[in-house]
Amino acid sequence: MHAEFDFDGDVVLVTGASGTLGSAVCRAFDEAGATVCGTDVVEPGEETQLDRGEVPFYRGDLTDDTAAEQVVSGVVDAHGGLDCLCNVAGMWKGGSPIEETDADEFDQVFDVNLKTMFLASKYALPHLQESSGAIVSVSARASLEGGEGDGPYRASKAGVRLLTETIAEENAGEVRANAVMPSVIDTPANREMMPDADHDSWVDPADIARVVVTLCSDAAPPTSGAAVPVYGEA
DSSP: OOOOOOOTTOEEEEETTTSHHHHHHHHHHHHTTOEEEEEESSOSSTTSSSOTTSSOEEEOOTTSHHHHHHHHHHHHHHHSOOOEEEEOOOOOOOOSOGGGOOHHHHHHHHIIIIIHHHHHHHHHHHHHHHHTOEEEEEOOGGGGSOOSSOHHHHHHHHHHHHHHHHHHHHTTTTOEEEEEEESSBOOHHHHHHOTTSOGGGSBOHHHHHHHHHHHHSTTOTTOOSOEEEEOTTO
16 A cells, blocks of 8 residues: 655645755655755755755754744745644764763754754744644654663653653644654765665665654644654664
8 A cells, every 4th residue: 555645735844954864854745745844054955965946945053042933933934834843953973981972072962963853843833733733853763772882862862752742742632743763774974884784774764754744644643742663674
């Protein structure tokens, strides 16, 4: 069975849109007929996965309160509202045990992975409450347990899960909020970082994007506060 989605008339904001997963989410919603708006600190272009002109783009550093508010208000002003927010912006950084991890590195990981999700959600929620919309954020399989060398990453992604549950609880019956938990995503950066890994077991960004679309659609109306595994075979 092949599922088809119809988001005609819906406005979707995707953070981290210039990255591999963010651009895949943009394309999946575009194929479903949505008005897709992308935001990132990096402009789309030759060095990114999103082509310039592919979607309306709102550049902004979502670790900054004012910038996050301006991005969301810019989308709403231009398109008349907001129906879905996809918090894809994120990063991985690790390699050091906690006692050797710089505070600046800790702050950077939490800012990019958790603060962007918090600020985008904060300013999107009033509009999503009006539209009975949905939020999907990207957590990680690694958030389920501790591990060696990437404690700040794991903790920040656990924060994404818990903040998702909080948003779902606070907006029960108004806004659905869910998270997806990838393992290793098949991206050019990950292949360069791990050239000898079993790439066939990694998850295709397009497959994750379809799960994100499903969670935002009317195919999953009772699902809120969930953390959905998208591990593939990794």
